[in-house]
């Protein structure tokens with residue numbers, strides 16, 4: 611069953627059409643990677659799906675409901691979670707506090723209103739559990755501002771998981787990381803995948819990572835959907851190779 615569909619999804623900035631008539635159908639609990647050269651429209655597509663941007667035309671259906679005009683906060687509540695290319699954590703809070711805030715927001719409880727010690731304790735425990743999932747329990751009391759970039763990305767994933775959304779939009783989770791930091795993130799994403807209860811959309815440039823994880827790959831080029839298929843089909847596809855696969859390797863090998 612398809613969990614997410616877009617029909618003729620389009621956005622133009624001035625004269626430039628950044629996302630051009632995209633029709634997607636994403637299977638529930640599948641892992642789909644979105645690839646394409648710089649400027650292809652990948653992040654803009656995520657911004658449309660998560661509600662940061664509204665399309666010029668076209669529509670988005672999530673679980674058969676038209677969400678095209680809904681604000682991003684409502685989309686999160688309905689089950690669409692998004693991680694950002696730019697780290698999105700509170701620097702002056704500890705690692706645990708950051709995750710606890712995300713747990714609280716999922717529980718629908720305002721920070722100031724937490725009086726009940728037991729619910730506070732439960733949220734703390736859940737936050738701690740999530741930190742264990744991303745292998746950051748040891749840094750629970752560290753200030754977020756003191757973390758290395760890769761650690762911040764892991765924290766961000768823990769915060770995203772706290773929202774318990776069915777659909778995860780991961781925008782280059784390994785961006786800006788040193789080579790040593792990449793395997794830890796990869797392991798976290800593999801674990802999320804093998805837990806089997808989420809649908810994942812991933813924007814990535816690292817081809818080995820994409821080939822290992824993806825059920826499907828979508829190729830964007832100049833705002834258009836160039837090809838879609840299994841990892842094998844995409845690797846063997848001549849249009850994709852001619853359009854940019856060679857260039858992609860050149861641009862993004864670390």
Ligand SMILES: Nc1ncnc2c1ncn2[C@@H]1O[C@H](COP(=O)(O)OP(=O)(O)OP(=O)(O)O)[C@@H](O)[C@H]1O
Pocket residue numbers: 623628646647648649650651652653654655
């Ligand atoms: N808010 C905006 N205003 C004007 N132009 C924009 C805006 N956001 C994106 N664009 C343009 O839309 C095009 C697609 O950009 P987008 O960031 O989606 O590409 P991308 O595939 O994510 O690239 P990258 O791999 O570099 O992240 C680019 O030409 C970009 O300059």
